[in-house]
Amino acid sequence: MQITILGGGGFLGRKLANRLAKDGSLGGQAITGLTLFDLASPPAPEARFPVRCIGGDVADPAAVAAAIPAGTAVVFHLAAVVSAAAEADFDLGIKVNLHGTLAVLQACRALGTRPRVVFTSSVASFGGGQDAVVPDDGRQLPTNSYGAQKAIGELLLQDATRKGFLDAVNIRLPTVMVRPGRPNKAASSFVSAIIREPLLGLSTDCPVPPEFAVWICSPRSAMEWFLHAATMDTAALGADRGINPPGRSATVGKMLGALEAVAGPAARAKVGFVFDREVYDIVAGWPAAFAATRARRLGFAEQESLEDLVRAFIEDDLAATRAERGL
Template identity: 50%
Template sequence: MKVLITGGAGFLGQRLARELLARGALHLAPHGASAEPEPITELVLLDVTRASGPDDVRVRIEVGDIAQRDVLERAIDAQTAVVFHLAAIVSAQAEADFDLGMRINLDATRILLDVCRARGHKPRVVFTSSVAVYGGELPEEVQEDTALNPQSSYGTQKAMVELLLCDYSRRGFIDGRALRLPTVSVRPGKPNAAASSFASAIVREPLNGETTACPVSGATRVWLLSPRKAVQCLVAGSEIDAAALGERRTVNLPGVSASVDEMVETLSKVGGEAAVARIEWVPDERVEKIVESWPASWDTARARALGFAGDGSFRAIVQAYMEDELHVPHKRH
């Protein structure tokens, strides 16, 4: 079978690609069926920039604008069993450029769903949704039945796609799964235009001996998932039996709730006070407003019952980063 990753040149797309190639197969048969996992014969990495790898005979790299139908028609055919749709304009950028956000986050996704529908074989579509679909007055712990009330254009676009994906699934056009991701941290590399970019930067930069600006206060609480666990959740999201999801195609993935102060405290344990001193506190109201509209925690009972697993603690998240990106071996405590 073929698998497509949109945003395949991105950090999460690249990690997911490596994980899928390492596994070599996906188990898409209904739960309880004894069928062997089906081998991945082709992995298409589609992005607006050329994916740099992985170097593997199964990988096909496609470059193009996903808001153009022909690009998606080239990437999806009747053998495409799973689409991981990660491509997106991130939160602060979608807030700064409304039309670009609508074009990529909403219109391109709709074209993707329509191309899947036109192929006629009901492929699985794993869509990465976000904490940003929630907002406004929220209960301390968001529940599965808490109303969406996004306070950003990014969150609005993600929520609209969730609705579309549910309806396309209900009608039998696709077999969709919308996974609501916590803020994925600690990401390697450079800061990006996501409002949540600081959550990675305040750990990553100080550990690299670099200074970083934190735009939110220490009391700000965020809901976090490591890249390692995020990738495992994406794979699990593709393998889960549609019947297990029932009438609800959205899943609130497991996360760890941590305040910025708690994150800094963990940083001090791992990198010492010198690392903490590399954080400059530069409040940015624009970022604060977006981040504080997001839930700091949600109920994960459904996700866990469906077999999704998150991180054990913020310390474990930092440990995963050090192992996966800095190649610091795991120490037993």
């Protein structure tokens, strides 16, 4: 089984590549080759199968076609310009998030073998804000360009599925926490920072108040969902290829409570509150809760507790983050 990860150099892409390398198989089938594609050629994990690493632009149809060779059974399309960056540079967002997904569609279509495509859409494709509990058939009324472009990507891949060009599962990822590394241009960067920075011994300012709620998931849950989406029987999805996975609704206060439970009051005391209007205006539009009944019925795994999520970051990513940042 040949697999491609577009955005294979990003946080989730690298985790996924490592997981596939470790497992050596997907859905009971041996992996025979893995292609990792990102703007800069991604690092290759050690694996029993060949790993190709390619640098290129996801909006370049030829580059994307080269990353999805004949025989590719599964494409993970994680390549994207994130929320605050797409908001700051509209044309860049359109290029990567829209034209990139069009290039993926055409490359998969050209194979003629209807590959599975696991596409990371986002909670940001919904509006509604703090009071919303999005039902399974909830409407995507995005309040930011990133979310609009993700909703467009879903429509493209869903229609391509109906046409028989490919077989898409569009996962509307919650805000993933805890991300390693440094704060990035995602408007939701603070959700990870308020856990990660204190665990690194660093102070950080939270741009939203403690009662602000976020629909979150862990990197471990995201991995389980990706693998399930890649191997599930998609007949159960019917025409509707969008999945609202079972994340967790948590306030900043609850997150800090979990941090304190795991790492003590000194860690929690590292987090201050400095309101940031620009960040708030983006994230305030995102819904803070989903029903996610359909995803549960379709076998998408339940999210672990906030304490377990903090412990998982310490186990999986804290040392590497410390090393990467020279701390």
